[in-house]
Amino acid sequence: MAAGEEEKGAVESPETKPTEIPPDWKANIIAFACHYCAFAAADLAGVMRLSYPPNVKVIRLPCTGKLDQVYIMRAFERGIDGVFVAG
């Protein structure tokens, strides 16, 4: 996929030349979910026995209004591959 490769090139930094992505690599993702909606939706996915990739960990917030930029920066700083905010 040309678009994807281009994007990969764009994030390349001079210090760490990206190596080939190993075939078994999976993104590590954090989801910040509102207790009342997105967290409930994640529960509902379970109740409905829907299957989705396991590499997403949900952190429950009382509301997505509680999300602080610091959380996102900290997650990326510590090597997370993606942050998903849902609420």
Place this chain on the structure above:
Amino acid sequence: MTRSAPGQEKAGSVLVVGSGIGGMQSALDLANSGLLVHMINDEPSIGGTMSRLDKTFPTGDCAMCMISPRMVESSRHPNIRMYTMASVTSVEGEAGNFTVTLKEKARYVDPDRCTGCGACEEKCPSRVTNVFNLGLDKRRAIYALFPQAVPNTRAIDPEHCLYLTKNVCKKCEKVCDAVAINFDDTDKEYELTVGSIILTPGAKTYDPSINQDFGYGRIENVVTALQFERLLSASGPCGGEVERPTDKAHPKRLAWIQCVGSRNEHNANPWCSSVCCMYAAKQSIIAKEHDPEVEATIFYMDLRAFGKDFDKYIDKAKNDSGVTYRRAMVSQIIEEPETLSPIIHYIDEDGKRIQETFDMVILSIGFEPREQAAAFAQTFGIETDDYGFAKTSKLKPVETSRPGVYVAGIYQGPKDIPETVIQGSGASARAMSLLGESRGKEIEEVVLPPERDIDGEEPKVGVIVCHCGVNIAGTVDVEKVAEVAAEQPGVAHSETIIYACAPDGQQKIRELVKDKGLNRVVIASCTPRTHSPLFQDTIREVGLNKFLFELADIREQCSWCHKEDKEVATQKAIEIVNMNVAKTRLLDPVTQNSVGVNGAALIVGGGIAGMTAALSLAEQGYGVHLVERTPKLGGLLNQIRHNLEGDDVQQYLGEVKAKVEASEQIEVHLETTVESTDGFVGNFTTTLSNEERIEHGAIVIATGGSEYQPTEYSFNESDSVITHRQLEEMLAENPPDKDHTYVMIQCVGSREEPANYCSRVCCQDALKNSIAIKKQSPQTQVIVLYRDMRAYGLKEDYYKQARDLGVLFFLFTPDQKPVVVPNDEQGCTVTLDGKVLGTEIEIDADYVVLSTGLRPQEDATEFAKKYKLTCNVDEYFLEAHVKLRPVDFPSEGFFLAGLGHAPKNLEETISQSLAAAGRAGALLSHDSLTVSGVISKHNRQICMSCLACFRACPFDSPFIDEDGMVSHNEVKCTGCGICAGVCPAKAFQVNFFRDDQIEAMIDSVTEID
């Protein structure tokens, strides 16, 4: 025991007979209002019919997951005393002072000693047909009714126990380390004094082996819907993998036959059972979810999807799950000799005889009164109807013929779960009215041990990983999760447990906290949304602050979603648990403030719903402000003369209005609306349009609905096209002409866009007026053009009566609606496609009567916005939970009744209004309420008063104080944390969701190896 003679002070206790979802609702409401409740049932566990269900319509929620917390709550409530395997033998006395004799059967297991470990069950050699699973498998002679049974003390079945029948064995006694087996146990008798009695005994299901046309009992692959429910259930006889009884293969072609045992006065019961259409849709959808190759066919007569959002659920079954609906009469089922597959013989809509083979056939059996219904009624001294259901009036739906004895649920007539819950609360409201003066008289205050001071202690976290039977342990290696958790910093103890939420599980948790000196607890099980309160109470009972606890959701968000890869699921569960351990290490105790409760209620809407709720609350002893925007009380009911059952509605309405106007506790505000409401549960201040300010503790929204004004079928062009309201007026003034023909058209403005839902009352309207015409003038022709006659429950009698009186019913479909052409002078010509008679029919109608549906109030969404309530797509208010909280709003202190919730008839409106009054009354009975602990804490020391929070808070909690700096009103705070998110100085921190706690979770999942 002291007995109070009649005329003495009323007792402060209530007997609730039956402990299904309706009985538990009554018991909990009463117990929360300060009355002592004796709850009895005749099975070894509470739970009733709902505990046998797999999922529920129309949301697909797991029945056990909903009812289990209620069961535990009922069993833990300090004001509820439970008697299982018990029945009432006599009732004496009168309302306010009944003397009741109870007989409790010998259980042969000591509940004080039994830990519910189940070791006895494994060793018991006696195999008995498992009645709970409807004979699909075997249980032992010593047994728990089902895995989540409450109480989970095993019971010995004396008819099958080898020792009790043949004097041999005693294996259970040998294996029981707790020494709980007691073969000398005897039946016990109790005498109780109670002020009121609520009957919620439920019903039984029809036994289809009585009628052999469908081969039940002879053809193995023909099962009942309740058996199929157990086959679908993860805790059922085949672990949730649907298996065909003959060969254990996964059946692909499934057929449901509706109305088995219902709507059949010749061979079975004449009534409609109200729930079968919906549960068949649910079962077909769930069967398809279990196995995408399933092809489902439902054979039906009328599709009775009359409840809120039910038609949408049927559409989902048809469109998303590909369920085939076949309007056909099934004549018989025979067995294919080789494959043992059932072959259904039926006649299709074109009159052709067809045979179709299925892998399995499910009989949608209905409800009927229990075997002992007559003796039961006699014991309680109440009258029944001709069918054995408790006799009630449509205007007093929860009152039996004996004062002080109330009824709720299916014993009052067939109904579904939310309606049962509504009646449960409604019946408790009646009892609260009766016993208002004796509230608090017989209950004991809950005494909790003082909270342990953990200040200065190092974190000692206990981790308990729940198997949830096989729900979690079937996918996740729970032992491994517990082992890894044990290695986490701060963890002092870690182990697994079969069911953390069961009473023995909770007992185990309490013991661990004490024995291991734990100061924080993580339970890895299901969702905190439903189960946190339960476990918080559990640890509080042993002196730990409720907020030293977190739930790690490894069921909904792990085991149920990643069934296909156990290793991956285990790894994810480990990460989820570790994240929550990281947070829990940093948890601190939270103190909760309490606020006083204003003992008055505001009711918005002066229709029959608002007035009924107002009278009930006034009788309970609370002040009421009843606000009505028109100059007149009564709402839509002012336009109705009679109901289907023939009660004089205007007389009733007149009596209710007079009582409301005469009540000293009710202040009526006519031609008034609510401008704004400030405050919070227990302490609201509402400003009315006349600038009057009202203080109140609860608010009941009973704003009603409106009647659809039709434009279809030439309504605006001809005086011969009228509505049922007009027809009722006409019939009241002049009897119908014997030469006239009336054509009624159903579903006008309902069940199609833009109002794609059933208005529920129009079929009843058409039956009422067609019967009225035929009774007055048998020669007058009445023709009803319908899509599905939704004469649910006991209203089926009137559908039959109308047919017997000669009313003609012709079917039409929405794609081929009847055509009405007004004649030049009087009357209309109605043309109908020839679906039924095979040829197009033309009717010369003198009157065309449109069955117009109900609509929400025009300003319903605007009103909802004012109170931050939500509406469904049809603009009816959305309740807190469709099944179990049908009269609550998600916002605390807000309750709901009447047409604003969904279309319903008078009887149902009265029930719901009583329920709202019962729920509100239970709230208002408290002198003070404890405020939520999860709120934002403001640190004035570092606050710069930049006003970011002041602007962002949707609840107006931060305010500018007298010193010009920002302060924070914690009582208004909902703990959303928006203030914390926007505050540049980090002066706000939300209890239980502090930045350091969230960051610890982030760090836990980002730790690089």
